[in-house]
Amino acid sequence: MRPNMKKTGILLLILTVLLSSCGIASNEKMAVVKAEQLGVITYDLAQNGEMSILPRVELLAGVLSQTSWIRERGPADRGNEYFKELQAFFEPFKDHEAVRIAQELTDYGFTYDAPVNFILSVGSLPALEMDAEFSTYLVTRAGGAEKLEKFRTALVNLAKESDFDTFYNSNKDRFDEILNQQHSEFDFSDSKAWINDFYGYSLDSYNIIFAPAMFPGGGYSATVNSSAGETFAYQVIRENGQSETAPSFSGGLLGLTVHEFSHCFVNPSVEKQSDKFKEYQLNDLFAPVDELMSRQAYSNVTVFLNEQIIRAITYLALEDLADAETATINKEKDISRGFYLTDYTVEKLRDYKNNRDTYQSFDDFTAYLIDCYGEDKHELLKLLDK
Numbered sequence: 001m002r003p004n005m006k007k008t009g010i011l012l013l014i015l016t017v018l019l020s021s022c023g024i025a026s027n028e029k030m031a032v033v034k035a036e037q038l039g040v041i042t043y044d045l046a047q048n049g050e051m052s053i054l055p056r057v058e059l060l061a062g063v064l065s066q067t068s069w070i071r072e073r074g075p076a077d078r079g080n081e082y083f084k085e086l087q088a089f090f091e092p093f094k095d096h097e098a099v100r101i102a103q104e105l106t107d108y109g110f111t112y113d114a115p116v117n118f119i120l121s122v123g124s125l126p127a128l129e130m131d132a133e134f135s136t137y138l139v140t141r142a143g144g145a146e147k148l149e150k151f152r153t154a155l156v157n158l159a160k161e162s163d164f165d166t167f168y169n170s171n172k173d174r175f176d177e178i179l180n181q182q183h184s185e186f187d188f189s190d191s192k193a194w195i196n197d198f199y200g201y202s203l204d205s206y207n208i209i210f211a212p213a214m215f216p217g218g219g220y221s222a223t224v225n226s227s228a229g230e231t232f233a234y235q236v237i238r239e240n241g242q243s244e245t246a247p248s249f250s251g252g253l254l255g256l257t258v259h260e261f262s263h264c265f266v267n268p269s270v271e272k273q274s275d276k277f278k279e280y281q282l283n284d285l286f287a288p289v290d291e292l293m294s295r296q297a298y299s300n301v302t303v304f305l306n307e308q309i310i311r312a313i314t315y316l317a318l319e320d321l322a323d324a325e326t327a328t329i330n331k332e333k334d335i336s337r338g339f340y341l342t343d344y345t346v347e348k349l350r351d352y353k354n355n356r357d358t359y360q361s362f363d364d365f366t367a368y369l370i371d372c373y374g375e376d377k378h379e380l381l382k383l384l385d386k
Contacts, residue, residue, distance in 0.1 A: 041172055043179050046189040049206040051182065053175045055168045056128065057236065059159055060119045061213035062090040066099045069106045075215050075241040082174060082247050083213040083239070089167050096161075098154035105142055105151065112297040113220045114141045116211075116236050118148065119155075120222045125165070128156050178210055178247055186253045194317055195258060198353065199265045199362045204230040206261060208237065210249065215241035217250035221260040223268075235260040255330055258317040262310045269366040270306055276367075277301060280374025285341070288384050292338040309369070312345035316353060340383050341373075348372060 043051040064070060065087040078084060093099060105115070118138055123129035130152070139145045159165070188208070196202040203223075217240035224232040235257060240250040250256075277283070286293070286301035298304050311334045318327035335342050352358075352365045359365040373380065 041175050041179060043183045045183070045206065045208065046192055048202075048204060049188055049192060049208070051179055051188075051208045051210070053179065053210050053212065055125050055165070056119050056122075056155075057116065057209060057211055058086065058168060058213065059125065059155060059164055060115055061211060062086045062164075063098050063102045063155065063158065064106075064115065065213065066090055066094045067103045067106050069102075069111060072111075073215055075239075075243075077244060079215075079241070080212065080239060080243045080247045081245055082171065085171075086167075086213050090162065093158060093162055096154070096158050098151065098158040101147065101151045101154055105147065108143050110142050114138065116214075116220045117222050118142075118151070120224065120234055120236075122152050125159055126156065128152050174246075178212060178249075182210065182249065182253070186257075188257070190321055191254060191257045191261075191317075194321060195261055195265075198313070198317070200356075203233045203261075203264060205232040207232060207234045208257070209234060210237050210239075210247075212239045212247035214238040217241065219256050219260045221263040223264040231264070233261050233264040252330075254321055255314050255318055255326075258321075259310055259314045262313050263306065265362060266310050266313070266366075267306050269363050270302065270309070270370070272363060273367055273370040274302070276370045276374060280370070280377060282370075282373060282377070284377060285373060285380060288381070289338040289340065296337065305370075305373070308339050308341050308345055309349075309366075311339055312342055312349050315342070315346055316349055341380060344376075344380060344383070345369070 040052055040054065045051050061083075065074075065083070070087075075083065079087070090099075102115075110118075118134075121130070121134065121138065134142075134145050134148050138148060142148050142151075188206070192202075192206060214236070215238055218238050220236045220238075222234040222236070224234060237249060237253070237256065237260075239247050242248065282305070283301045286304045289304070293299070293304050298307055311331075315327050315331045315334075318330055331342055331346070348369055352362075352369075359368070
């Protein structure tokens with residue numbers, strides 16, 4: 001059955017943004033998201049879920065295509081046809097203030113998840129409005145709130161001066177094709193049901209955003225809280241970076257979806273246990289893999305444990321929703337990347353999953369898991385010798 005498709009402008013509630021991306025431990029209020037003026041193609045996903053390609057994310061991708069970041073995390077060759085058109089569209093504006101600031105931010109280390117979380121922390125085009133301060137996380141990553149405000153203003157000006165809305169609208173058929181294909185290949189209802197059951201509650205909205213001009217394959221996540229107390233989860237999925245024709249997204253959307261949306265649950269839950277990190281000196285678990293993790297943009301023990309827990313959760317989801325072989329392949333890949341606590345964490349999570357009456361909430365389990373990491377720390381470090 002063809003999905004319910006809306007080709008109208010999306011009027012978003014005034015949203016106060018909290019970011020829970022990989023590497024974000026803060027739940028500070030961020031900014032207000034206003035109305036999207038451009039018509040956005042959106043596919044409904046089960047109940048309270050949507051799949052779309054957002055104008056402001058594409059604007060950001062176009063700006064980043066003019067910076068050195070595209071050489072670091074760009075496509076393998078010239079990129080897909082849409083990316084090449086987007087890059088060419090912004091090439092005449094390579095000396096624009098927005099590109100200059102983006103390059104300065106890139107040089108400062110405002111990379112990976114930070115730019116995407118920034119663009120989701122401000123309002124929609126054309127104004128990219130905000131009425132709350134940027135989080136400490138973003139301010140620290142950028143080197144100051146003033147830089148972020150200048151970047152926001154410059155992006156507004158660039159969108160207007162370049163007539164970006166015309167470019168975006170000219171690609172609606174292409175976006176429709178991408179979303180229709182992804183929707184037909186992926187049943188979100190099963191993933192959503194598993195996520196809600198595992199954590200014991202549901203977020204108010206789940207939003208999958210495809211980014212055909214960001215690379216390589218993988219994703220970022222963000223959590224957005226409205227002034228009415230509603231919680232909106234975002235998953236931004238990057239193009240695989242291999243295609244030179246139509247944009248192509250890597251397989252494994254099931255695992256990626258569970259992984260990225262899990263940040264919205266796990267990150268704030270782990271943050272509540274932050275006092276125990278010093279009590280147990282949990283940085284000892286991170287120190288042996290510090291260099292390896294930092295190369296993957298996991299730069300501290302909190303981020304490392306968030307990722308470790310989520311990767312173990314994803315293994316359990318793949319066991320249930322895919323098959324044991326797929327789950328095992330995924331797990332072994334994680335272990336090879338330095339997540340040496342995977343097997344230990346999986347067994348603790350399996351106990352939680354099979355004995356829900358023991359824990360009143362996922363937060364209660366997280367408190368128990370952090371205690372286990374601390375109490376078993378010396379034995380866990382021996383896993384590195386195997």
